[in-house]
Structures are given as structure tokens and as C-alpha cells.
Amino acid sequence: MSIKIVVVDDHGIMREGLxxxxxxxxxxxxxxxxxxxxxxxxxxxxxxxxxxxxDVKMSELNGIEATRQIVKEDPSTRxxxxxxxxxxxxxxxxxxxxxxxxxxxxxLTGELIRAINVVMAGQLYLCPKVTGYFITGHDPEYSSLSKxxxxxxxxxxxxxxxxxxKEAARILHVSVKTVDARRRDLMKKLDRYTIAELTKIAIIExxxxxxx
Numbered sequence: 001m002s003i004k005i006v007v008v009d010d011h012g013i014m015r016e017g018l019x020x021x022x023x024x025x026x027x028x029x030x031x032x033x034x035x036x037x038x039x040x041x042x043x044x045x046x047x048x049x050x051x052x053x054x055d056v057k058m059s060e061l062n063g064i065e066a067t068r069q070i071v072k073e074d075p076s077t078r079x080x081x082x083x084x085x086x087x088x089x090x091x092x093x094x095x096x097x098x099x100x101x102x103x104x105x106x107x108l109t110g111e112l113i114r115a116i117n118v119v120m121a122g123q124l125y126l127c128p129k130v131t132g133y134f135i136t137g138h139d140p141e142y143s144s145l146s147k148x149x150x151x152x153x154x155x156x157x158x159x160x161x162x163x164x165x166k167e168a169a170r171i172l173h174v175s176v177k178t179v180d181a182r183r184r185d186l187m188k189k190l191d192r193y194t195i196a197e198l199t200k201i202a203i204i205e206x207x208x209x210x211x212x
Contacts, residue, residue, distance in 0.1 A: 003028045003120060006047065008040040008063070009055040009082070014105070018053060018082075018112075025113060037066030038171070044070050044077060051116055054099070056083040056090050059161055060171065062207060064093045065154055071098030078119040089205070091130045101125030145205050152186040153207065155179065159195055160202035 007018045007030055019030045031047055034040040037054075038061040044052060052070060056063040067079045081094040081102040091102050100119035103111065107127050118125040145153055151172075158168045169179045187193050190201060202208045 002026075003051060003116065004031045004047070004049040005029065005051045005053060005116070006032050006034065006040065006043055006049040007053045008034045008037070008058075008066070009053075010035050010058045011055075014055075021109075021112065022116075028113075028116065037061030037063055040066050041069050041073075045073065048074070049077065050120060051078045051080060053112075054079050054081050054094075056081055056085065056094065057208075059208070060158065061154060062157060064090070064097050065150060065157075067094060067099050068097040068150055080115055080119050080125065086129050088130075091126075095124075102130055103127035104129055145201075145207065147189040148186055152182055152189070155182050156186055156198060156202055157207050159183065160199040160208045 005022055005028060007015050007022075009015045009018070012035075015033045015035075019033065022028050022030050031049055032043050034043050036058045040052065040054065041061070043049075052067075054063045054067055058066075063081060063083075067081070070077055070079060075098070078100040079094075079098065081090075081099045082105055083090055083102065084105045086104055094102055101115050101124060103115050103125065104127055107129075111127065115125040115127075145156075148156065154172060155168060158171060163171065165176055165179050165183075169176045172179065187198070190198070192198050192201060199208075
């Protein structure tokens with residue numbers, strides 16, 4: 001039986017490349033693709049893949065939060081993070097969110113296939129460039145986002161990407177009052193009280209793909 005895979009990346013050319021590479025394997029198949037974390041969560045809920053290849057930095061819902069939701073709903077799903085960033089925050093946050101592995105996009109070739117097989121075997125896969133973070137036992141620098149709940153981080157990303165209160169409420173499937181309450185809570189926790197300040201934190205912490 002082939003390994004069922006969902007590819008998640010906000011760049012179409014990356015999704016296409018991964019799809020072609022995987023389809024060359026006799027025991028693997030790409031059953032669908034997603035362009036952002038929110039779409040990925042819904043696809044995984046519907047299709048029940050064995051492995052999700054998850055980009056880290058995406059709009060609306062980043063890979064870290066999407067991974068947390070996917071693994072919480074179905075711990076048997078293996079999430080393999082694919083990132084252009086060897087950032088220790090991203091690595092450790094993805095593993096804490098429940099990812100089974102982390103590799104850099106620059107290392108894609110035969111290593112991707114090996115990584116998929118490793119996580120399918122129930123083991124953790126880390127590419128050589130990030131393994132040192134764990135071998136040395138070096139803790140990541142303190143992140144201000146650790147004060148926030150998952151739902152508050154979701155809202156912070158949406159606000160930083162310019163979504164209005166009504167738009168955020170629609171995307172999150174909650175009321176405007178709930179969004180207002182969460183915004184007040186996250187502002188208090190971060191001690192930042194303007195959208196500009198929140199946006200700056202979201203960019204610095206890598207929560208949003210927006211560039212400085």
C-alpha cells in the first residue's frame with residue numbers, strides 16, 4: 001500500500017516540484033495539495049493522509065499552528081516540515097507542535113524520500129543543518145509568543161496580515177466579540193496596543209511571511 005501524502009506550500013512551483021518528485025516513487029502518492037495552513041487542516045481532516053509535507057511560513061495560518069491543529073486532531077498523521085529557514089525558533093516550535101521531522105528545502109532530492117520513510121517508521125527526522133540544535137541541548141532564545149494561546153497566535157497572524165475584525169471573525173468561525181476579546185488579551189500579554197506594534201512582533205517572530 002502506498003504512502004498517502006499531502007503537500008502544503010504557498011508557492012505553486014514548489015508544490016509542483018514536490019509532487020513530481022514523489023510521484024516517481026512506486027510506494028508514494030500525492031493525494032492533494034494546499035496553499036496555506038488553513039486549507040491544509042481541512043484537507044487532512046477530509047483525506048486522512050499518512051504524511052503532510054508542511055511549509056513553515058505561510059499566510060493566514062502558518063505551518064506551526066497548522067501542524068498543532070492537525071496532530072491534535074489525529075496524532076497518527078506524520079508532519080514533515082519543509083523550510084527555507086534553518087531558524088532554531090522554527091525548528092523547535094515545529095517539533096513542539098507535533099511535527100515528526102524538519103528539513104531544509106535546499107536539501108530536497110533523495111533526502112526527502114528518506115525523511116518520509118523515517119517519519120513513517122515513527123522516528124524523528126532532522127536534516128544535518130538543524131540536528132546541532134538538539135545535540136548541543138541549546139535552548140532557543142525566549143519568544144514573546146510563548147505567552148499566547150494557539151488561538152491568540154492565529155489571530156495575531158491575521159491582524160498582522162491586515163485582516164479586519166470582521167474578516168478575522170469569518171476566517172476563525174467566531175463572533176466579532178470573541179475576536180475583540182482575544183485581541184485585547186493578546187495585546188495585554190504582549191504589552192503592545194497598536195496593530196503596527198503587533199505586526200512588528202509577528203514579523204520578527206516569523207509568524208507571518210511578510211517581510212520587513
